Amino acid sequence: MLTQKQYNLLMYINKINREKGTSPSFDEMKNAIGLKSKSGIHALITSLEERNFIRKIPHKARALEVIRLPRFKPLAVLEEEKKREEALHNSSAQIPLYGKIAAGTPIEALADESEFISVPFDMVACGKYYALKIEGDSMMEAGILNGDTALIKKQDQADNGQIVVALVDNTTATLKKLQKKDGLINLIPCNKNYEIQTYDAQRVKIQGILSGIIRQY
């Protein structure tokens, strides 16, 4: 059958033919396929003609016509497409949606992973992630609104100032700003109407840090 270049060229000619109703010139083809010289195009066109995929009028400009298209793609093309598809899948990750964060249950408990959301790939660099629906307005001043989807990175350590998912007494999980001080942990809401909660360090487990917000209007 066709080589990869032949196939690509044929598809390109066909595309231009259909989109614009005109034939591409040798220079245009050369650029489209990524060659640096027209002579290569000439060779490819000759072989496409020999194989009866295109017809051309010799010594006429832009006088190419696609007669038929191959039934199968060359192997090389298939492989390339596979790679591209993989890259595409990588570009958006599937993340489990655990539930609502103000609900007061430990995250683990409701981790049934039945629902998934897809997020942009660049938001989930590496590591384990999960998503939570925000309920309530306690983080409003940090631009985190009721109904937002929070993207959480699983980790049990966090630094001061980071926004974390904190599980208190193994019962209540909330999203708050973290502040550690003298064996105590402050969970700071970002809303003047809420009060800072202070606990012994042992009572609080970090279940992840905020890594992204997704909101739909």
Added chain:
Amino acid sequence: MLTQKQYNLLMYINKINREKGTSPSFDEMKNAIGLKSKSGIHALITSLEERNFIRKIPHKARALEVIRLPRFKPLAVLEEEKKREEALHNSSAQIPLYGKIAAGTPIEALADESEFISVPFDMVACGKYYALKIEGDSMMEAGILNGDTALIKKQDQADNGQIVVALVDNTTATLKKLQKKDGLINLIPCNKNYEIQTYDAQRVKIQGILSGIIRQY
């Protein structure tokens, strides 16, 4: 296939033939295509004849017949393309990232579409979308922070209360809450430190409405 001029002429002949039932004269064609001499038309017609797109009766006036038109597309190819496109759309959409929204340039102007971001598929139901980086804190109280990525749905109409990309005097684009009243348009920031801007309706163009927010920590 054809050169651009040949294609243009063919389409023009076809159009006139259909509309008026008679062929255009050389002079009419020359004017339609923008030439200053009929000889060029003669050359074009000859080449169209050579390529089997038209037939003519020599030495007869207005006696052109269009035999066929370019842009054929085998059905099998059509279907395959459709499938492939659907598969691509199902995972996660690629959206052009136009630039920063407070920068004061009309969106169209910087629409080079060179950068793309990927967004979760379910955020871009249908319609045209683009993305903007938020600059500044004028929408802070709506939970839209400096550095956020705003997902904008292209449309030139919007209702009161919606957050829109508004272009003022074709020069300044901002993201604000919209309020229309008596031929005036209020652009309302969501931050007490900023003032409401009021303009004549003619001066303001809507370039899209806010459809999502993506934020990375």
Added chain:
DNA sequence: AAAATCAAGAACTAAAATAGAACAAATTTC
């Protein structure tokens, strides 16, 4: 290592686009 293949580049040739003018053939008008 030799042969075959492929890509790049340059040189060359040909075609397309454009214009202007002269002329011939068709068509319309009176």
Added chain:
DNA sequence: GAAATTTGTTCTATTTTAGTTCTTGATTTT
């Protein structure tokens, strides 16, 4: 049916764009 007017054809010339061919050097195959 002759005159007037459209309309099509041909020729010349120039500029730009495009196609062909050949040489050379690199890469791959055998």
